[in-house]
Amino acid sequence: MVSTPRNTRQRRAVAAILEDLDGFASAQEIHDLLRHRGESVGLSTVYRNLQALSDSAEIDALRNDDGETLYRQCSTGHHHHLVCRACGRTVEVAGPTVERWADSIAAEHGFVDVAHTLEIFGTCGNCAS
Amino acid sequence: MVSTPRNTRQRRAVAAILEDLDGFASAQEIHDLLRHRGESVGLSTVYRNLQALSDSAEIDALRNDDGETLYRQCSTGHHHHLVCRACGRTVEVAGPTVERWADSIAAEHGFVDVAHTLEIFGTCGNCAS
DNA sequence: CCCGCGGATGGGAACCATTGTCAAATTGAC
DNA sequence: GTCAATTTGACAATGGTTCCCATCCGCGGG
Numbered sequence: 001m002v003s004t005p006r007n008t009r010q011r012r013a014v015a016a017i018l019e020d021l022d023g024f025a026s027a028q029e030i031h032d033l034l035r036h037r038g039e040s041v042g043l044s045t046v047y048r049n050l051q052a053l054s055d056s057a058e059i060d061a062l063r064n065d066d067g068e069t070l071y072r073q074c075s076t077g078h079h080h081h082l083v084c085r086a087c088g089r090t091v092e093v094a095g096p097t098v099e100r101w102a103d104s105i106a107a108e109h110g111f112v113d114v115a116h117t118l119e120i121f122g123t124c125g126n127c128a129s
Numbered sequence: 130m131v132s133t134p135r136n137t138r139q140r141r142a143v144a145a146i147l148e149d150l151d152g153f154a155s156a157q158e159i160h161d162l163l164r165h166r167g168e169s170v171g172l173s174t175v176y177r178n179l180q181a182l183s184d185s186a187e188i189d190a191l192r193n194d195d196g197e198t199l200y201r202q203c204s205t206g207h208h209h210h211l212v213c214r215a216c217g218r219t220v221e222v223a224g225p226t227v228e229r230w231a232d233s234i235a236a237e238h239g240f241v242d243v244a245h246t247l248e249i250f251g252t253c254g255n256c257a258s
Numbered sequence: 259c260c261c262g263c264g265g266a267t268g269g270g271a272a273c274c275a276t277t278g279t280c281a282a283a284t285t286g287a288c
Numbered sequence: 289g290t291c292a293a294t295t296t297g298a299c300a301a302t303g304g305t306t307c308c309c310a311t312c313c314g315c316g317g318g
Contacts, residue, residue, distance in 0.1 A: 098247075
């Protein structure tokens, strides 16, 4: 039924970029990086592959204040992010207490199918100076 | 320097709608509601007034999964939201523990000028049935 | 090694929420 | 009432993202 994705040059290139990056980056930034690397990939394809990876939970996605979607290859398991607004540098943080708190609040008010978003934004030490 | 905003019909109409709504609504929804109420206001003006109110912290704004900005008149003071995906119904929740946790995590990693976003999404009891 | 099917690609058009533009209307101070 | 300054609104423009579709190519079968 559900066919396995094909192993194309473009898919490999996008995955390789994500391996090398350590912070969040937008689809367009990734598209530019690929071009500068000589591994040119169509913008549509970059979007498609990022979305596919995000759907299969292989990478994390979040939206910044400007409404752009940023992507990053993260460790597996549920976690949140402390992200530098300026350079994208990211620290993964776990907050087990928060998870439980959110779920209990939601249950308390009769909400089902609950999800939550939690991101911390700031300026990292390097970028502040 | 900073002049007081004028008391225009349009500004009053937007404020009145926000008084009557109890959940989050998008700029376009508010624009439609105004039209149906007979208090027609230009779309640009709706956007401008909502942004102004949001900037002066008189209303809260958040982005949903589709990237739309939603607005709501909330109680003053820092709080978070439990929002129904289907109908927009909203419960304001306070999480003092979370605030402190986020700030300390950020400080621990040398981040400054820290802010955080935390929203809980779910389907409310009414919409689930 | 060659074929052929169907998923993948890419370039440009289409989308859509939001913001910019600017002439005309309105507000509020005097 | 007058007048300057702010606000409005119709429309154009922006920008990130998705859609479209002819072409390409990975890959299993022969």
